[in-house]
Amino acid sequence: MFLLEHDAKSLLAMHGAPAPAGSLLASSDISDASLPAPPWVVKAQIAAGGRGKAGLIRTAKSRDELQSQLHAILGATHKNMTVRECRVESLVGDAVETYVSFMLEPVSAGVRIMLAAQGGVEIEALAKMPGALKSAISAPEAAALHAAIDELTHGLVPHLAQALNNAARDLARLFLTAELSLLEINPLFVRRDGSWTLGDAKVVTDDDAMFRQPHLRALLDGRESAYPEAYRKQHHGCDYVVVDPQGEIGLLTTGAGLSMMLIDELRATGLKPYNFLDVRTGGLRGDPARLVNVLNWIAEGPRVRVLFVNIFAGITDLGEFSQLLIQAFAQTPTLKVPIVARLIGTNLEAAREFLAARNIPVTTDLSEAITHVRRHLQ
Numbered sequence: 001m002f003l004l005e006h007d008a009k010s011l012l013a014m015h016g017a018p019a020p021a022g023s024l025l026a027s028s029d030i031s032d033a034s035l036p037a038p039p040w041v042v043k044a045q046i047a048a049g050g051r052g053k054a055g056l057i058r059t060a061k062s063r064d065e066l067q068s069q070l071h072a073i074l075g076a077t078h079k080n081m082t083v084r085e086c087r088v089e090s091l092v093g094d095a096v097e098t099y100v101s102f103m104l105e106p107v108s109a110g111v112r113i114m115l116a117a118q119g120g121v122e123i124e125a126l127a128k129m130p131g132a133l134k135s136a137i138s139a140p141e142a143a144a145l146h147a148a149i150d151e152l153t154h155g156l157v158p159h160l161a162q163a164l165n166n167a168a169r170d171l172a173r174l175f176l177t178a179e180l181s182l183l184e185i186n187p188l189f190v191r192r193d194g195s196w197t198l199g200d201a202k203v204v205t206d207d208d209a210m211f212r213q214p215h216l217r218a219l220l221d222g223r224e225s226a227y228p229e230a231y232r233k234q235h236h237g238c239d240y241v242v243v244d245p246q247g248e249i250g251l252l253t254t255g256a257g258l259s260m261m262l263i264d265e266l267r268a269t270g271l272k273p274y275n276f277l278d279v280r281t282g283g284l285r286g287d288p289a290r291l292v293n294v295l296n297w298i299a300e301g302p303r304v305r306v307l308f309v310n311i312f313a314g315i316t317d318l319g320e321f322s323q324l325l326i327q328a329f330a331q332t333p334t335l336k337v338p339i340v341a342r343l344i345g346t347n348l349e350a351a352r353e354f355l356a357a358r359n360i361p362v363t364t365d366l367s368e369a370i371t372h373v374r375r376h377l378q
Contacts, residue, residue, distance in 0.1 A: 003201075003205065005202075011203060017198055023089075038061060038090070038091075042086050044057065046081040046083055092189045092197060095190060101114045102171065103182045115134050119199075135152075136151060140176065142173065149169055160190060162194055163196050178213060180203060183203055185202075187200060239277065242275050251310065254277075259277055271373065271377070274304050286324070292331050295332040306376040307335070307339045310366075310369070322350075322354045322355050338376045340360075340361060343363075
């Protein structure tokens with residue numbers, strides 16, 4: 001899960017990293033807002049880079065100026081994302097901008113560390129300058145990371161070398177403790193006294209490790225609206241993403257690859273699927289609750305006109321699944337659309353018989369199923 005900057009800093013602060021005091025605001029009305037000390041930096045909270053160049057990071061010295069900047073940023077669109085919230089934090093002055101990052105390397109089963117004595121918005125250009133952006137791959141354990149950090153900071157200006165070494169060691173600990181996939185601090189502010197603080201933070205978590213991460217679970221529970229897909233996965237046991245808000249076909253599918261393949265097939269024929277779904281039928285265990293949740297989410301699609309069920313069943317009994325589907329459909333009064341089912345696998349005939357009694361066509365052929373879907377859309 002890619003964390004928005006405010007949440008990334010909150011998570012890192014929970015683990016002991018120094019960050020500027022900040023507040024999350026969803027309105028330009030600051031009359032009752034709890035604000036950090038001025039002057040401020042106002043930062044749009046969207047999962048996209050280039051915010052500064054797009055005018056979505058601004059400074060403010062007075063409350064009137066802050067309100068004006070919030071009004072300008074909230075509601076703006078950047079890279080097809082609408083700004084719903086801003087982080088307002090105290091401006092960090094009299095500091096050098098540096099760069100530190102840690103990233104999992106799946107091929108080597110290690111951690112790539114990158115470090116530079118110069119950070120900021122043009123960090124990408126440093127990769128083209130020999131020696132400016134230092135990099136090493138380390139084993140994912142503290143002693144090895146510390147040794148790599150010592151090597152990377154060797155030869156830097158003394159006060160920067162010490163500050164970056166201290167910061168990188170602390171961040172390495174956080175990277176391991178929070179079980180992150182990516183931790184990038186750009187800029188990392190270093191002051192003259194050797195202290196440091198987070199300027200910006202890019203964090204990608206390992207969702208499979210979330211059950212061991214109470215800080216992250218608490219953050220997610222309080223931020224459902226910002227991370228609906230991750231919240232649903234953790235609390236409802238399935239992966240669900242709206243891929244086209246104007247889509248006409250709700251998908252009830254199992255298997256991430258199968259769902260993505262189906263989306264591609266539908267789009268290739270000119271049809272518009274509404275959602276991606278890996279419902280994980282093996283986790284239903286005779287209870288339609290998960291299917292009810294999914295159908296309610298699909299019902300939120302303003303243009304959904306047909307439900308396409310596409311299930312390849314190995315362990316799952318299709319006879320049982322079809323009964324759960326009908327139960328769930330009956331418990332979802334907001335979704336009144338025809339159903340097309342493509343089913344393959346265990347106990348298919350029982351499913352076919354059960355669904356046929358409810359005038360739901362069942363086929364094993366994808367082309368035939370798509371033809372049924374298209375008819376309902378005409």
